[in-house]
Amino acid sequence: MAAMSRIIIAALLLSVTVQAQDARQAPTAGDGPDPWFGTFSIIAFDPATNELGVGVQSRAFGAGAAVPYAKPGVGAVATQASANRQYGPKAIALLEQGLSPAEVVKRITDEDPGRDTRQVAVIDAKGRSAVYTGKRVIDRNHDPKDLVHLGGFAGFAAGPNFSAQGNTLASEDVVKAMAAAYQAGKGSMAERLMDALDAGQSKGGDTRGMQSAGILVVKPLPANSDSTVERIVDIRVDDHEEPFKELRRVLNMTLGVPNRLTERSAQLAKEGKFAEAIAEQKKALEINPRNEQAMYALAQRYAQAGDTKQALEQLGHAIRRQPKQWKPQAVADPIFAKLASLPEFKKLVLP
Incomplete structure (x- = not known):
């Protein structure tokens, strides 16, 4: 029994040793072409608004979650x-300590054994920026064995209050x-x-x-x-065939563009410019296609035209999504007065 226990323990120890060796020998990011992902980004500071921002695109999943800080x-x-x-939080902490972006970049890369595989850009709230591109990030563009990256470019272009950088x-x-x-x-x-990403x-x-x-754009809260x-x-758009098209749509929603288009559409309709009003309202619906308020507004524009x-088709879309809201509103809406006697409207x- 004791002999059997010793055999089992020895087998377990051997298994652990083999697993540890496998872990040490496993490839890490940067050991070959597969773990590398081409990326371009822009960091910026706006002295007029005190906003700081980062824009990024990559041939990798979820760049918007990994790249910007x-x-x-x-x-x-x-x-x-x-x-x-770790560069993100470390760099922010060092900036808070008063280091310049150049000092920050040097500090975090000096401390990183894998720095040759990195690219990092830092900007502070004074508009000063610094960029580091590791040797292997550059060299892989000239390695005939690395067909993925061969012929690519890695570097940056900086100016007052911004820096644009990329690799591959x-x-x-x-x-x-x-x-x-x-x-x-x-x-x-x-x-x-x-616009910079599109360019x-x-x-x-x-x-x-x-x-x-x-x-990502951040801004200090005003006093009081x-x-x-x-x-x-x-x-961010994590996985999409046309990430910029989708990102701009989401950005337009964030900035309230559909609401502004709806307001403009209503004004154009008041001026009797129904074709233009319908076109503007369609743009709002394209940006936010599941918004029943935009559907209802488009129904109004068609009714006015x-x-x-x-008009009935678009009204139906809105009502099916939120019947408790849009049924009574449509009944009381003077824009639909001429439709009120129609069986389709009543239904x-x-x-």
């Missing part, structure tokens, strides 16, 4: 390539286009970040393609503010 009044970080997610890019034109688009932008920071993609973007994207929202934009068939609105 930001803290209001402190700074923003993009960690990518074979990303070290079609060319340096990607980051140059991002820089130009951001500087030329006229909208909010989030919109300018989105980078227009020059070829990530040579491996597209999969995920994200935008009742608001608790510091992350004024925090959106005299298109009974389309929609009656209990």
